Amino acid sequence: MSAGIVVESVSKTFRGGMVRALDGVSLSIAPGEVFGIIGPNGAGKTTLFGCLLGFLRPDAGGVTIDGHAPDDLEVRGATGYLPERLVMDRWMTGRDFLAYHHALARLPAHDRERDVEAAHARVGLEPEAARRPIRKYSRGMLQRLGLAQALLGRPRWLFLDEPASGVDPAGIVLFRRLLLELKGHGVTVLLNSHQLEQVERVCDRVAYVGKGKVEAVETVSAGAGAERVLRVRWSSAERAPAAETLAAVAERAGGSIVGVDPGSARFQVSDDAGASRLLETLIGAGVRVIEATAEEGRLERLFLAGRDTP
Amino acid sequence: MNEALILATMRQRVTSPVRMVLLASMFFMPLLFVCFAPGVGLEPLSNGYGLTLILAAGIIGQDVSSGVLQLVLARPVTRREYVVSRWLSVSLMGGLLASAQVLIAWLLLLARHAAPGPAEAFSRMGANALSAFGGAAVITLFSTLLAGFGDLAILLLASFVMVGLYGIGELVHQDWVTRFAAELGGFLVPEIPLDPIQRAGDIPWVAIVSYLSTVTLCLALAIVVMNRKEFSYASSS
Numbered sequence: 302m303s304a305g306i307v308v309e310s311v312s313k314t315f316r317g318g319m320v321r322a323l324d325g326v327s328l329s330i331a332p333g334e335v336f337g338i339i340g341p342n343g344a345g346k347t348t349l350f351g352c353l354l355g356f357l358r359p360d361a362g363g364v365t366i367d368g369h370a371p372d373d374l375e376v377r378g379a380t381g382y383l384p385e386r387l388v389m390d391r392w393m394t395g396r397d398f399l400a401y402h403h404a405l406a407r408l409p410a411h412d413r414e415r416d417v418e419a420a421h422a423r424v425g426l427e428p429e430a431a432r433r434p435i436r437k438y439s440r441g442m443l444q445r446l447g448l449a450q451a452l453l454g455r456p457r458w459l460f461l462d463e464p465a466s467g468v469d470p471a472g473i474v475l476f477r478r479l480l481l482e483l484k485g486h487g488v489t490v491l492l493n494s495h496q497l498e499q500v501e502r503v504c505d506r507v508a509y510v511g512k513g514k515v516e517a518v519e520t521v522s523a524g525a526g527a528e529r530v531l532r533v534r535w536s537s538a539e540r541a542p543a544a545e546t547l548a549a550v551a552e553r554a555g556g557s558i559v560g561v562d563p564g565s566a567r568f569q570v571s572d573d574a575g576a577s578r579l580l581e582t583l584i585g586a587g588v589r590v591i592e593a594t595a596e597e598g599r600l601e602r603l604f605l606a607g608r609d610t611p
Numbered sequence: 612m613n614e615a616l617i618l619a620t621m622r623q624r625v626t627s628p629v630r631m632v633l634l635a636s637m638f639f640m641p642l643l644f645v646c647f648a649p650g651v652g653l654e655p656l657s658n659g660y661g662l663t664l665i666l667a668a669g670i671i672g673q674d675v676s677s678g679v680l681q682l683v684l685a686r687p688v689t690r691r692e693y694v695v696s697r698w699l700s701v702s703l704m705g706g707l708l709a710s711a712q713v714l715i716a717w718l719l720l721l722a723r724h725a726a727p728g729p730a731e732a733f734s735r736m737g738a739n740a741l742s743a744f745g746g747a748a749v750i751t752l753f754s755t756l757l758a759g760f761g762d763l764a765i766l767l768l769a770s771f772v773m774v775g776l777y778g779i780g781e782l783v784h785q786d787w788v789t790r791f792a793a794e795l796g797g798f799l800v801p802e803i804p805l806d807p808i809q810r811a812g813d814i815p816w817v818a819i820v821s822y823l824s825t826v827t828l829c830l831a832l833a834i835v836v837m838n839r840k841e842f843s844y845a846s847s848s
Binding site: 347348350351354355356357358374375377378380382384386388389390392393401402404405406407450460 | 615616619622623626677678679681682683684685686688689841842843
């Protein structure tokens with residue numbers, strides 16, 4: 302039985318203690334879990350990744366992965382890593398790069414060619430790109446190649462630091478699909494991303510890191526219970542309902558009206574049930590609702606509701 | 612020792628155009644001297660240190676400053692393995708080039724009936740190869756101390772100190788100062804002169820022990836420094 306990733310009271314300072322990057326961070330990530338880390342720039346997310354990968358030594362506390370130190374070779378052999386600032390040997394071709402990492406990962410040499418081709422195809426890179434020097438790759442292609450190297454050898458632990466940075470929309474969809482596929486295979490994924498929508502779609506739980514501390518760890522579905530603003534549109538063929546009518550309907554449904562615009566109105570609702578109640582009441586009052594959308598994503602609501610936004 | 616790292620280092624070194632131009636100059640210029648002035652024998656040839664210096668400059672510091680190292684160290688590769696593989700890679704290249712230079716020069720001299728005996732040529736090839744391995748160890752240590760091409764700066768500074776101390780020692784007639792400068796020089800350019808063995812069969816034990824201890828010390832210190840290093844751009848931001 303794997304012990305997962307355990308971070309216990311990790312503190313880390315830089316510049317002789319002048320900069321406190323992490324301050325008593327504790328986390329427990331279960332095997333097979335997709336865990337997101339979000340927070341503002343400079344919050345300590347990358348430092349946390351550095352400690353998790355064994356690149357940085359915590360001043361206090363400790364990290365274990367499956368009961369081992371993060372720089373244990375057994376752990377490293379089962380780890381895939383995609384850094385935010387992806388730097389590669391630019392003289393290599395894409396194929397050379399993947400073959401090099403295949404060898405460094407101590408994977409069987411007789412599988413190299415097949416595995417490299419499969420990894421290349423898996424991230425949607427054209428076969429022709431495999432023969433091209435990395436210096437000729439676009440930012441998005443580099444990111445895809447970086448993900449391909451992280452996926453070599455079917456890692457059990459995957460650390461992704463801003464994986465979709467610089468990637469086109471098709472790439473973002475592909476990354477999301479790959480993450481969901483990995484989740485299905487029981488891979489433990491740590492995802493550091495500013496793209497809250499992406500985090501929300503793939504993660505089981507999310508930690509909000511701010512000023513070197515884990516301020517909250519929430520399951521993503523907890524957002525369903527959070528208050529949000531719902532924008533409701535009605536058919537333009539109909540006469541717009543009066544603002545007083547809308548306010549009365551919102552009050553009956555347990556919500557409140559935030560504002561009225563031509564063809565739509567914004568309502569404050571307490572949770573998913575409140576949103577459902579509001580829509581039922583509006584339709585019951587004769588408003589021909591054609592669309593209802595939450596103004597922010599669930600994660601945005603979750604954190605905007607509970608924390609000061611920087 | 613890691614075969615993938617050794618081969619990748621070799622390819623990395625030869626894909627730098629500046630490095631290749633410098634290497635070609637240092638390799639072919641002495642051969643031109645030999646070609647046009649066969650009377651000088653094998654004297655114009657370098658001792659392998661210069662060729663190795665060109666190949667080894669930034670051997671670890673470049674990977675540290677570029678950020679490439681983090682991806683490598685995320686793999687099941689120990690830092691000791693990384694240091695030794697990088698050192699071995701440039702040592703092999705430098706040693707082979709330096710030996711090949713002697714061989715080509717000797718063949719050129721042979722064609723002009725001015726070649727020294729094969730024993731002298733082989734002794735020179737061996738000494739050059741040893742010089743390449745020794746020099747690479749020193750550069751590897753310096754390269755772990757400073758990022759980028761900081762190793763060259765350390766080497767230059769140490770060379771100035773050595774020359775300065777030597778001058779001061781001579782000026783004030785202090786033997787211990789000149790001796791210290793000579794020891795520092797021996798550390799910066801570790802080599803084993805094989806001429807005494809070739810000429811009289813005398814084994815230079817002191818030079819051998821000094822060479823081996825320098826190479827071992829440099830590699831051990833390089834591994835210690837690397838093991839203590841932290842790698843994350845978060846630490847430098």
